Amino acid sequence: MEALHDRSIISFASDNYSGVHPEVLAALAAANGGHQVAYGEDIYTAELKQAMNAMFGREVEVFPVFNGTGANVVGLQSMLPRWGAVVCAATAHINLDENAAPERVGGMKLLAVPTPDGKLTPALIDREAWGFGDEHRAQPAVVSITQTTELGTCYTPQEVREICRHAHALGMKVHMDGARLANAAAHLGVPVREFTSDAGVDVLSFGGTKNGILFGEAIVALNPAAADGLIYLRKMNMQLSSKMRFISVQLLALLADGLWLRSAGHANAMAALLRAGVEHLPGVQCTQPTEANGVFALLPPGVAARLREKFRFYDWDAAAGEVRWMCSFDTTEADIAAFVAALQQELAL
The missing domain is CATH 3.40.640.10 (Type I PLP-dependent aspartate aminotransferase-like (Major domain))
Structure with missing residues (x-):
């Protein structure tokens, strides 16, 4: 079982990636x-x-x-x-x-x-x-x-x-x-x-x-x-x-x-925390209001590809450099902190 747990990833790709409550x-x-x-x-x-x-x-x-x-x-x-x-x-x-x-x-x-x-x-x-x-x-x-x-x-x-x-x-x-x-x-x-x-x-x-x-x-x-x-x-x-x-x-x-509201409310709160952590970073431009559990943003060229070596997430409009980050009922504040720190590092390169 420990080996199975080691296969987990920190994902902001989709709320379909999460496990079962x-x-x-x-x-x-x-x-x-x-x-x-x-x-x-x-x-x-x-x-x-x-x-x-x-x-x-x-x-x-x-x-x-x-x-x-x-x-x-x-x-x-x-x-x-x-x-x-x-x-x-x-x-x-x-x-x-x-x-x-x-x-x-x-x-x-x-x-x-x-x-x-x-x-x-x-x-x-x-x-x-x-x-x-x-x-x-x-x-x-x-x-x-x-x-x-x-x-x-x-x-x-x-x-x-x-x-x-x-x-x-x-x-x-x-x-x-x-x-x-x-x-x-x-x-x-x-x-x-x-x-x-x-x-x-x-x-x-x-x-x-x-x-x-x-x-x-x-x-x-x-x-x-x-x-x-x-x-x-x-x-x-x-x-x-x-x-x-x-x-x-x-x-x-x-x-x-x-439970459905508690889980969704947590996912929404994590998305709000994620947005607060990234929206003021140089080169990041949020493109939509964050009203639920998703954050949409434009990134400088090359940043998304490098960041995806550590975290899973999807392009929304690859030509424009727009990405989508989704949070789930089991997203943690530690997940957010790790992601924001990694994004800061990639932006600094």
Whole structure:
């Protein structure tokens, strides 16, 4: 076991790099005893639905799935007619990082809009929300927003409400990719329902993998009337787990005693500490507000490549020299200190 621990790295590449939270592992172990009915008829999935009802303040439908791409593709499929299109930010995960699964697997058209900060607005939505009734154009039917965004920015409850009002007035539905939903809730300091169900979001991809679980997400139909056929689409898209209890119990563990908010709040705090440590260094220019668990920055030529010999992180825009540093529930102050010291050393060369 000691040899395995020696293989660990200090990573600021992605919150997917982190391990599993001990409380989640304990919940998995506890759920492992005995038999439960397969395909979601287990007690843990039933409890998850009740927990989600309480969280969102209404009767919702909950569909645990294996991963975030599956949650997005299946959720969006349920909201769209065969001829439908999705308006999203150009930086959206569904547009850049899901290997065209929405188009190839989901059979939908993405209408991507450039944004300065990853956030859509009613005016930006209108750049692609047109051509209704035109048989030559894929029909804009859904607006998809990411909370927090791929650029680490966070929609306020008012911004989500304005998007939902605008989309609904156009006859469109609203989907939220909530891979980092907990980070948004921790940043905003308000109940999650204020920027989801109460704001008018119809279908939510509820994230867990980036916040300390082993695997699994959930599609939450906040407005069940806006989603059709999820029970069939999940199976058809190979996202139906026979031993679903092991997804549901992890999500339950996150929700128990506020673990999901504590973990996300810690990740956010570590990102704020990282930004404070680097933003005044000569040659470093932060490019986006740090509102969640990510820091985006421009570095002088060659610095990122040298720094990556010690720490793992990704380029965001390699041509511009922009990088992304992500913090996790298990990032420590010592990790931050080591990284900042190494960056200072590389900048001095």
